[in-house]
Amino acid sequence: MASMNEEKSPFIKALEIFLEGERTGQLIKFVLIPVLLILAALLPPISLVDRVLAAGYTTITLGGGSVVDLDGTQLTILPQGLSQRIRVRLTSLPRLDFLAGKTEEGEALELIPPYLDMKSPLYLLKVRGPMPEASFLTIPIPNDAEPLATLDIYQWTGEEWQWLPHKIIPEDDVIETWLSSLPPGIAVMQTRPRLPxxxxxxxxxxxxxxxxxxxxxxxxxxxxxxxxxxxxxxxxxxxxxxxxxxxxxxxxxxxxxxxxxxxxxxxxxxxxxxxxxxxxxxxxxxxxxxxxxxxxxxxxxxxxxxxxxxxxxxxxxxxxxxxxxxxxxxxxxxxxxxxxxxxxxxxxxxxxxxxxxxxxxxxxxxxxxxxxxxxxxxxxxxxxxxxxxxxxxxxxxxxxxAQARDRVGDQEASLSYEEALGLLGGQIALPGEEVNPGQSLTMEPSSLKDWGMQYLEGAHTYWFTHQDERGEHTIFLENxxxxxxxxxxxxxxxxxxxxxxxxxxxxxxxxxxxxxxxxxAAQPCSIQNQFAILWQVANTQGEVMAEEVCPLDDPTFSWTVPQAGEYIISYAISDDGGQTASVVGGEALLVALAPTPTPTPIPTPV
Structure with missing residues (x-):
């Protein structure tokens, strides 16, 4: 077995010389250690790059979450469809800066349709991770956004502005929209009328x-x-x-x-x-x-x-x-x-x-x-x-x-405007078919007296009722x-x-x-129908003897018979104050008899 004290191998000797050398120390100090520190910062659990890039982002867990802008606008991410944690950022560009072209969103500014006026900041949305499938954005209603009836929300897709469904909640002074994905930008717009x-x-x-x-x-x-x-x-x-x-x-x-x-x-x-x-x-x-x-x-x-x-x-x-x-x-x-x-x-x-x-x-x-x-x-x-x-x-x-409506109970039928007005027509209440010259007559349409015409002022609608075997009819005019x-x-x-x-x-x-x-023509629509009764008296040769316009609430007509003869008394219903007759209401033939001469008494012979 080789002894522990045997002479070191040439490789070991060379390695020791390298590690103990001045250049090696500098290499370790200025290269190796910094590289290790950088790797430690980049890799979990520190992940410095992710932390830098995620600055301003809010982490949304599988249970959902929300992020709020400085002006109170809130983006709420719902848990539906979330498969992992994501990061979301909500920022806003001031409206005046955006409209003045002082931001990097120049294309979005250029492509605002001419019928829209931007009223809010431009809200920018960014997400890191899978796109959330269900969220809603709640925006405070801008101060100069009236009227609310024509206020909308639009999204900037990166290529065009698109309308978004929304709900205005006046009592909370907010407008909210629901999103199936997060667009690059969103803004509240006041709409302008387009040629209808x-x-x-x-x-x-x-x-x-x-x-x-x-x-x-x-x-x-x-x-x-x-x-x-x-x-x-x-x-x-x-x-x-x-x-x-x-x-x-x-x-x-x-x-x-x-x-x-x-x-x-x-x-x-x-x-x-x-x-x-x-x-x-x-x-x-x-x-x-x-x-x-x-x-x-x-x-x-x-x-x-x-x-x-x-x-x-x-x-x-x-x-x-x-x-x-x-x-x-x-x-x-x-x-x-x-x-x-x-x-x-x-x-x-x-x-x-x-x-x-x-x-x-x-x-x-x-x-x-x-x-x-x-x-x-x-x-x-x-x-x-x-x-x-x-x-x-x-x-x-x-x-x-453009049709009038006839309602009986819960049943409704349509009829034309002229047909509806024609229902007001009827017999003229005369004192008799035969009168004497010099006699003063007062006449009125019996149906108007019985039915009457009423006006619902705020709705600009005229209506009347009448009875028949089916029950009470309510006629709503459409004019x-x-x-x-x-x-x-x-x-x-x-x-x-x-x-x-x-x-x-x-x-x-x-x-x-x-x-x-x-x-x-995109002009205000202002037309008034003024209902009246247009009375006329003519002889059998068609010569007009008398005319008079009476209001609906007092349709009576007075006329004095000038001389013996036959007269046709008629009335028409007018909806322009009596200038023209819309429909003929009714007519009657009146005969004025010449007075029977009183015979001169014959003197009695004396």
Whole structure:
């Protein structure tokens, strides 16, 4: 065995000389030790680089968490979808600095649409780790953000500004938005009115002869309906659009309904929506029809979609939108009137407004039917506030009706404006069919006395009641004044526009076009209907003997018979203060008899 004291090997001797050398000491002192220190700082548990890069970030655990900006804006990350801890940073760029171009976000500044005014700082969001799938951002409402009805939140994607669903909570002075991912930037924007669009509905076989082409920008043509579910391989779409609907001054959008002879075919709708193959075939048929007929797009009006079909209907509309957009075509969807379930919440049934609003080009919302909803601060304003938190206001079109409504109990029917006014017509209460010259007569329309006309001032709506064998009828008139009031509401909320049903039907108040002209020009809509009774007396040769205009609340007419003869006494209902007659109310024939001469008595012979 070798002795421990044997002479060291040459390698060991060389190593000892190297380690004991002056240069080796310097190498260890100035190179090796610093490298080890750097490695120790970079590697866990110190991880200096991560600590430096994570400066300003807040760690979010699997249980979720939040981060708050200096102005009180708070980003809350929910635990849903979190698979590991992440780090999140929320900072803000002062609004004035951003708008003055003093930040590095120049592209975001340049691409703000001209119809938006930035009111908040630009909030910058960054995340280290997997993107959170569920979060919401709560922002204090900026001081100069009024009016709140037109306030929105937009996200900067790095390429463009996009609208975000949100909710304004005035009592807490905040606006909040919910996020499925964190965008690079977010800002509160005040919206500006864009040139509004006026559309109307054209019935089957109808024409646009009476339409004002300088006002209408879009026509929804009726004629297509759901006729089959496609199970047997037959076409699902029936009907056709009249060629008379085509025009050069407006966009023609055919409407596809799921009603046949007024009956909702919810059986066909259900079968198509729940079956992926049938749904795919139906979509292909719709797209083919639009492309082959060279329509600008299509309007889907599927009524009776219940909550069980909510996801299926959303999938149908999403898939249809994708295919139509691939062909550069538009999709508009009409939803049904929701039911209010709380002051700020509505049940929209099977129509997911938020999901539909993300994909469609237009969402049409029926206006509430009762005039009380249009009182200041009323139900219609509440509905629009709710809707515009779910759907971009520049996609929303309010559906109005130019038809009067006849309500009996919980039943409602439509009738034209002239038909409604005609109900006020009736017999004239005369003292008798035969009178004498010089006799003074006082007349009044018996129906007006019995029914009366009432005015709901805040809603700008006239209404009256009458009785028949079915019970008490309440007739709500829809005329230029009531339509103008609703147009002002659409204008106040900066909506995409309005759709007016019944606009081209006979008997519509012609002055509605005047209100629509003001609206289309982005001008205040202000029209007043002044109801009056226009009395007239004429002889049988048509010569007018007397005329008088009386207010509705005192419609009596007094006239003195000038001489013997036959006279036609008539009255008309006027809605412009008596300048013109809207509808004839009633007339009566009056005969004034010449006085019978008293015979001269013959003297008695003496």
């Amino acid at each position: 669009s006026v559309a109307c509905e054209l019935g089957e076989g109808g024409t646009l002869a009476g339409a004002k082409s300088d006002i209408l920008t879009r026509v929804s043509a009726q004629g297509l309906f759901l006729q089959n579910d496609g199970l047997s391989g037959e076409a699902t779409i029936g009907g056709e659009i009249s060629p008379l609907a085509q025009g050069e001054d407006h966009v023609v959008i055919p409407t596809l309904v799921n009603r046949v002879n007024g009956v909702i075919r919810d059986d066909l709708t259900h079968n198509i929506l729940v079956n992926e193959d049938l749904r795919r075939n139906h979509i292909q048929e719709i797209v083919g029809l639009v492309v082959e007929s060279d329509y600008a797009g299509i309007r889907i009006d599927y009524a009776g979609i219940g909550p069980p079909l909510r996801e299926d209907f959303t999938a149908f509309i999403t898939e249809l939108t994708d295919q139509l957009h691939a062909e550069e075509k538009l999709l508009t969807v009409r939803v049904e009137t929701p039911v209010q379930i709380a002051e700020d919440r509505w049940d929209t049934g099977g129509y997911d407004w938020e999901a539909l609003g993300r994909v469609v080009d237009g969402l049409q919302l029926p206006a509430l039917p009762l005039p009380q909803a249009y009182l200041p601060g009323g139900q219609m304003e509440a509905l629009l506030n709710y809707a515009l938190g779910l759907v971009d206001r520049y996609k929303v079109r309010l559906i109005l009706s 230029a004044e009531s339509i103008a009031h609703k147009l002002e509401l659409a204008r106040a909320f900066n909506l995409q526009g309005v759709m007016v049903e019944g606009l081209l039907d006979e008997g519509c108040d012609e002055r509605v076009w005047e209100a629509l002209s003001q609206y289309a």
